[in-house]
Amino acid sequence: MKHIDVHGxxxxxxxxxxxxxxxxxxxxxxxxxxxxxGCGLSGKVIDIYGTPGNALGACLDGTQIIVHNNAQDxxxxxxxxxxxxxxxxxxxxxxxxxxxGKIFIRDSAGYRTGIHMKAYQExxxxxxxxxxxxxxxxxYQAGGTIIVLGLHQDGKPPVGYFxxxxxxxGKIFLRCDNLPxxxxxxxxxxxxxxxxxxxxxxxIEEFCKAFSLDKDxxxxxxxxxxxxxxxxxxxxxxxxx
Amino acid sequence: MTxxxxxxxxxxxxxxxxxxxxxxxFSRNGKRFGGQDAIRSIAVMHDRSNGLGGGYAGYGIYxxxxxxxxxxxxxxxxxxxxxxxxxFDEHFDVINLSKIPIxxxxxxxxxxxxxxxxxxxxxxxxAASQLDEEEYVVRCVIKVNTDIKGAYVFSSGKNMGVFKxxxxxxxxxxxxxxxxxxxxxxxxxxxxxxxxxxWWGGAHPFALLDYTVVxxxxxxxxxxxxxxxxxxxxxxxxxxxxxxxxxxxxxxHRKQCLTLDEVAHVIxxxxxxxxxxxxxxxQKEYIYLRNTFASMLITGPFSxxxxxxxxxxxxxxxxxxRSLVAAEKGDMVYLASEESAIxxxxxxxxxxxxxxxxxxxxxxxxxxxxxxxxxxxx
Numbered sequence: 001m002k003h004i005d006v007h008g009x010x011x012x013x014x015x016x017x018x019x020x021x022x023x024x025x026x027x028x029x030x031x032x033x034x035x036x037x038g039c040g041l042s043g044k045v046i047d048i049y050g051t052p053g054n055a056l057g058a059c060l061d062g063t064q065i066i067v068h069n070n071a072q073d074x075x076x077x078x079x080x081x082x083x084x085x086x087x088x089x090x091x092x093x094x095x096x097x098x099x100x101g102k103i104f105i106r107d108s109a110g111y112r113t114g115i116h117m118k119a120y121q122e123x124x125x126x127x128x129x130x131x132x133x134x135x136x137x138x139x140y141q142a143g144g145t146i147i148v149l150g151l152h153q154d155g156k157p158p159v160g161y162f163x164x165x166x167x168x169x170g171k172i173f174l175r176c177d178n179l180p181x182x183x184x185x186x187x188x189x190x191x192x193x194x195x196x197x198x199x200x201x202x203x204i205e206e207f208c209k210a211f212s213l214d215k216d217x218x219x220x221x222x223x224x225x226x227x228x229x230x231x232x233x234x235x236x237x238x239x240x241x
Numbered sequence: 242m243t244x245x246x247x248x249x250x251x252x253x254x255x256x257x258x259x260x261x262x263x264x265x266x267f268s269r270n271g272k273r274f275g276g277q278d279a280i281r282s283i284a285v286m287h288d289r290s291n292g293l294g295g296g297y298a299g300y301g302i303y304x305x306x307x308x309x310x311x312x313x314x315x316x317x318x319x320x321x322x323x324x325x326x327x328x329f330d331e332h333f334d335v336i337n338l339s340k341i342p343i344x345x346x347x348x349x350x351x352x353x354x355x356x357x358x359x360x361x362x363x364x365x366x367x368a369a370s371q372l373d374e375e376e377y378v379v380r381c382v383i384k385v386n387t388d389i390k391g392a393y394v395f396s397s398g399k400n401m402g403v404f405k406x407x408x409x410x411x412x413x414x415x416x417x418x419x420x421x422x423x424x425x426x427x428x429x430x431x432x433x434x435x436x437x438x439x440w441w442g443g444a445h446p447f448a449l450l451d452y453t454v455v456x457x458x459x460x461x462x463x464x465x466x467x468x469x470x471x472x473x474x475x476x477x478x479x480x481x482x483x484x485x486x487x488x489x490x491x492x493x494h495r496k497q498c499l500t501l502d503e504v505a506h507v508i509x510x511x512x513x514x515x516x517x518x519x520x521x522x523x524q525k526e527y528i529y530l531r532n533t534f535a536s537m538l539i540t541g542p543f544s545x546x547x548x549x550x551x552x553x554x555x556x557x558x559x560x561x562x563r564s565l566v567a568a569e570k571g572d573m574v575y576l577a578s579e580e581s582a583i584x585x586x587x588x589x590x591x592x593x594x595x596x597x598x599x600x601x602x603x604x605x606x607x608x609x610x611x612x613x614x615x616x617x618x619x
Binding site for chain 2: 011031032033035050051053054070072073089091092108110111134135136160161181182
């Protein structure tokens with residue numbers, strides 16, 4: 001395993017060292033906001049201590065990144081494959097245009113999480129958030145699966161305003177007793193049935209294992225599943241708001 | 242550089258893609274500290290700026306002159322200085338004047354003349370104007386910035402000051418020797434100009450009296466806001482969109498006496514659909530504010546930190562199209578575009594959170610803090 005004391009190192013130099021390293025497992029200490037860590041990288045494992053900067057794991061292509069703190073904005077931007085596991089919260093636009101792999105966020109995510117997520121055949125991105133997501137979750141979502149567990153929300157909707165606005169593909173699962181009051185007309189919400197729950201059983205098991213949570217307790221509560229409303233496609237979305 | 246205004250394109254005529262970084266540090270208990278932490282904080286976000294502007298606002302930095310307005314002025318030549326000083330002498334009692342101390346810096350070049358004046362309005366002039374003292378000062382500042390070619394008053398409050406330049410913000414902090422000042426609050430900005438070229442007057446913070454604004458973003462409603470605010474005597478002379486936010490806050494908070502919360506709900510008003518979901522009483526208030534100050538809604542992405550004597554307010558646009566993180570440790574409050582910019586100065590905050598769009602974070606001096614600041618000023 002390779003250890004790097006990052007501190008004030010310039011992000012280009014850091015990423016160059018990571019890219020050229022022959023070690024498969026890399027541990028970064030005292031990261032101070034360096035951007036693009038693991039950008040486009042495949043076949044490695046990166047443990048991060050400190051605060052990674054914006055666009056962590058952008059275009060990630062098979063590497064596993066574990067963040068032992070919070071992450072910032074645009075985590076996993078346009079990621080293709082691999083995993084980003086965050087033992088904390090993250091800023092805005094996590095999973096932006098993600099088209100494969102998975103992102104697990106133990107606590108909360110910011111605005112526009114999963115915006116423009118998409119899928120194609122075997123490319124099925126997965127984004128799981130332990131507690132709560134900000135407004136515009138899954139905005140313009142075109143594919144893949146987003147799960148928000150609301151673990152500390154006492155059954156309240158674990159999302160902000162305008163969840164699923166412009167959604168036209170994929171699924172959003174919300175673990176809560178009531179739906180958000182302002183779901184847009186492009187979205188159909190239903191109670192998750194046995195088949196739906198079966199679909200998320202494996203991802204939730206993996207999430208719970210990553211953060212030492214009790215899967216049975218998580219699965220016991222009520223889930224909604226949100227899908228695009230094919231009879232009411234995208235039109236006049238932001239007019240007269 | 243005297244032809245600055247003529248030579249440089251106006252807002253909207255040029256377009257450069259964007260970035261920007263902001264940060265703020267505040268001691269609720271009025272504890273004064275140097276500018277170094279603000280410098281370290283903004284340095285972490287170096288790549289959000291492109292070297293075309295950086296600046297700071299420090300509060301509580303001039304306790305020995307706390308009853309006087311501190312004017313910081315850029316002059317592009319001696320003629321401008323002579324004309325402006327004549328204007329000051331006619332309108333103010335100037336009790337102290339000096340060059341603002343700088344440290345020569347290899348990356349900060351072509352500086353204008355940078356002067357500081359501690360002034361108080363001439364009583365006879367003030368009485369004759371039939372204005373209150375602050376309004377008198379505001380009108381004089383606008384007069385200089387509009388009519389005296391090559392002179393810009395870029396800081397005009399009491400017991401506070403703005404320091405700004407073309408350069409990277411960490412270099413600007415060293416240039417102005419901010420380690421030699423102590424204040425209970427600092428804000429800082431790293432600029433990546435959009436739409437207009439970088440120049441000294443266009444660096445942030447933008448200030449009027451003790452209000453200062455640092456801003457990351459771009460105001461789509463600039464012209465609508467500018468046309469409205471110029472009806473009340475303000476003049477947008479600094480060729481950038483952020484300036485108008487400062488005047489709008491001055492108008493809403495100082496002149497219309499809205500609370501800062503209300504100001505936030507005017508400039509970053511919730512969507513009508515969100516208002517419709519509120520309880521009736523709140524709904525009434527929000528509808529009233531949106532209707533009464535319709536032209537004061539700022540659209541487009543922004544995160545700002547407003548500084549004022551005794552506090553800071555951080556605010557995002559209602560869609561939260563720019564990042565903003567807040568943290569607390571003891572009596573200290575930290576606000577920044579990125580969490581890493583907070584952790585570099587406070588690695589272990591008690592609480593760290595992400596303010597929601599349109600919901601202001603307002604921090605003010607505690608009772609202890611007020612006493613401390615008042616005592617230091619004696």
